[in-house]
Amino acid sequence: MKLAIDLHSHSGYAGGVGQIELADVSKTMNLKGIQVFGTGDCLLPARSNELKNILTETAEGLFSLPNDENKFLLQTEVILSTKLNGYKNKTVAHHVILFPDFSSIEKMQKLMQKWKMKNTIGRPFIVSNSQKELQDQLFEIAEIDKNIEIFPAHVVTPEGIFGSKNNLSEIKEFYGDFLPNIRVIETGLSADPKMLEKIPEFQNLTMISNSDCHSAALNRIGREFTIIDVEDVSYQNIIHALRNNKIDFTAEFNPQEGRFFHTGHRADRVGHEEAIIFINDIPSDLKCPICKKKMNLGVNERCKQLSDEKIVPLQRNFKHLIPLIEVVAAGLNIKNPNSKTVLAAFDKIMQNFQSEISLWQDENLEKKLSLVAKDDVIKKIISVQKDEFSFDPAGFDGNYGVLKF
Ligand SMILES: [Zn+2]
Ligand SMILES: [Zn+2]
Incomplete structure (x- = not known):
């Protein structure tokens, strides 16, 4: 059967957004046709307690509100931050973690206490001082339960693993021995599968799309989503589909909409009377010819830089959409x-x-x-x-x- 999923969101605990009621989320899920939705922020003790109180398990590893068909999956985003050899700045990359039950969340909360990580915001930091330490942390999380899934979020945004700020040439530099446990990437609003399909380390990974929303509004929930093939509705079946690329379809933003698609400078910058956009022939030092300041490399160019044109990509079924x-x-x-x-x-x-x-x-x-x-x-x-x-x-x-x- 086909299942429409959106597995990355944030709750009212994310800050600045006010309370988001799961009942409102569920109403929007009905209108959009999203069947399984990531709760967001499930590691924060206040949030995990709230979820435990209002949800009941209605399919193995999936949870619902009373008298409601829609399913919630326990999910958080975390910010992994580490110091890699050869890089001046810290490497920072957002990741999504999916949990099969509340007991694995409790174990992860204990791990964070052991590591002396603050767990007081919806999207906590997990900090390490070396690649080895990061790798050990990731293995410890994965060992809590074999069905926990960790995947990099919005991979080519500035906060993503392959963002231009991090400037990694291979994701192996970050994950080390943990790399085989990375089976899924989130394309994010700024990229679609086409832009990422020739990046060597991504070519055999499953690509999914999620809304990463902070609101129950109709133009937020499911603004990107994924349809997977599963035998039956359960957490384990969803994880199996993700790990084995059983993706029927992803709905994507048109990446051109993104705020950092091209390299350039806006007209309202100091020293500018007009904007400048580079579609080709970007100066190699990224120096703006008008104001002489450094430009950020656009996402489109960043993907080209990482791609290997010789790769014959997997067929990925996706469509650009705008919320109705x-x-x-x-x-x-x-x-x-x-x-x-x-x-x-x-x-x-x-x-x-x-x-x-x-x-x-x-x-x-x-x-x-x-x-x-x-x-x-x-x-x-x-x-x-x-x-x-x-x-x-x-x-x-x-x-x-x-x-x-
Ligand atoms: Zn993020
Ligand atoms: Zn400029």
């Missing part, structure tokens, strides 16, 4: 996708579809929309379904790409 609520807002020419008018138009459309995911897969989409949406909204939804949209200019130097249908 945002497409409806664009069709109505309304800026705020969570405004009442947009929500009302969205609700009207959704009466005809089981979920947003099934809407995107519907072969008679145009016909079904004709009775429930305005022409401009229909046109834009169909353009997204056909992947007929782009971002021009694409994102650079902190500016988002500008959407063009």
Whole structure:
């Protein structure tokens, strides 16, 4: 069977976002068609206690609210930080950890006490002073339970394992002997499988997409997601699918939308009267020809730098999508996708579809929309379904790409 999963999120404990009720998350999961959702922040004692109190195990290793079909999977993000030989700065890389039960979370909380790591924020730091120490920590976590899964998050963002800040040439430098235990990577909002498929160390790994959201809103949950093939709904089956690349499909942001897709400088920088974007022929010293300051290497270029053109990549089935609520807002020419008018138009459309995911897969989409949406909204939804949209200019130097249908 096909299972739609979104396994990286953050809770109200992440700070600055206020409380996020799982009941609201579950409502949005129904509309989006996400069946299994990562809880976020499950290592923080206040959060793990809360989850233990409100959730019950309804399938092996998966948890639900009372009288609710939707499943939650125990998940956290952590920041691994270490000192690698030959690098001046610390290497910092965000990772997601999935847990099969509350007892393995308790064991990990004890490990953090033993390591004297603070566990007071939703996304804790795990710090080490050498590659060897990091590797030992990772093995200790993995030994808690053979079904714990650790994978690098948003791999080519500045906070990702292969980000331009870390500037690693191989992920082996970071993981050492733990490398064979890395079987999954999260492409993140800034990259899609196409951009990563020729990176030698990624070519045999499973690529998944998650929302990494901090909100229960319709344009956040499932803004990226993964559909996997499983025999039955259970934690162990999900892990088996992830470890064996049983990926049916991933929904991706168009990476051009990302704020660091190209290398360049914005027009509002000191010394600039206009922006400069490099699509090719990036200066090798990354010095901006206008203001002479150093530019950050764009994600697109970073991926090319890491890729080996000789690699024949695995086939990966993915599609660029925009959250439906945002497409409806664009069709109505309304800026705020969570405004009442947009929500009302969205609700009207959704009466005809089981979920947003099934809407995107519907072969008679145009016909079904004709009775429930305005022409401009229909046109834009169909353009997204056909992947007929782009971002021009694409994102650079902190500016988002500008959407063009
Ligand atoms: Zn992160
Ligand atoms: Zn400049």
